[in-house]
Amino acid sequence: MWPRLKTISEQVIVITGASSGIGLTTSRMAAMRGARVVLAARNEAALRKIVEEIRDKGGQAAHVAADVGKEAEVRKIADAAIETFGGFDSWVNNAAVAIFGKIEEVPVAEQRQLFEANYWGVVHGSIVAVAHLRARGGALINIGSVLSDRALPLQGPYSAAKHAVKGFTDALRMELEMDGAPISVTLIKPASIDTPYPDHAKSYMASKPKLPPPVYAPDVVADAILHAAQHPVRDLYVGGAAKALASMGGWAPRLSDVVMEQTAGQAQQSDRPVDDRPHDNLYEPSTDGSERGSGNRFVRGGSLYTRASLNPLAAAAVAVGLGATAALLRARRSLSRR
Structure with a gap:
């Protein structure tokens, strides 16, 4: 059954990782376009302020403090959407954490914790969303990365998790199509995006992490997410750089290895000391409430x-x-x- 998706103004949209970055930008954009939004993240204080802001501007929003790595808490997000708005039409799995550093330097326990949020969070959210959407139809939108296609040194655990998200999403999509379920499943694969991602990341590098250029505004990703909520689409790369990097990795993998080995270190390390940054959010929420990151001088407003x-x-x-x-x-x- 081909999914029939509603326009944004008719939808209830659940967004995880909504307290900062892409999730926050998408929540605000969706509410501005008339959607009723359910924001989820670990930082309840930040969520409460964002919901108040949306309501003050005439939008409709609710929030749920939840750790997506815990299935029971993800089910509470769905329950809140059903109780508050009668259900939901699109579910966006966006929550993620990051670690910078060589794989041998990162404790396995921390790599597992990253997978709890970045992979198992997507699994929990997808299973909960699909159970609800099978009866009414809608869109499941998973936020992967260009690193779902092409691994990047110094972000090995993150790359591995995003590869896993791609495999899970592709398999789930096929199974739903086999069942004739009226659910669109989209994987969004952004390039570097100007969010607090490096500010919140755990780091084992000598200097503060930064995103390899080019860097795009989070609005570009939010627009792609809301497009996928209305139009069935399999994959969306955000930023021409994402498509170029994925293509290069597919057509010339060894050349891509060499180029990254020579450039990735400098491209991901700033000239700021490690202690010039807030506490990381690997285990606990960090400073939230910001769409944009710090230190990105040149940001592309569109693609x-x-x-x-x-x-x-x-x-x-x-x-x-x-x-x-x-x-x-x-x-x-x-x-x-x-």
């Missing part, structure tokens, strides 16, 4: 590649127009030579 991906007809029209223009120029040059 032509992603915009084209969200509107393939427009992209085709542009391609046809460019082709026609090129043909006209060639014709003029040919005539001028006669």
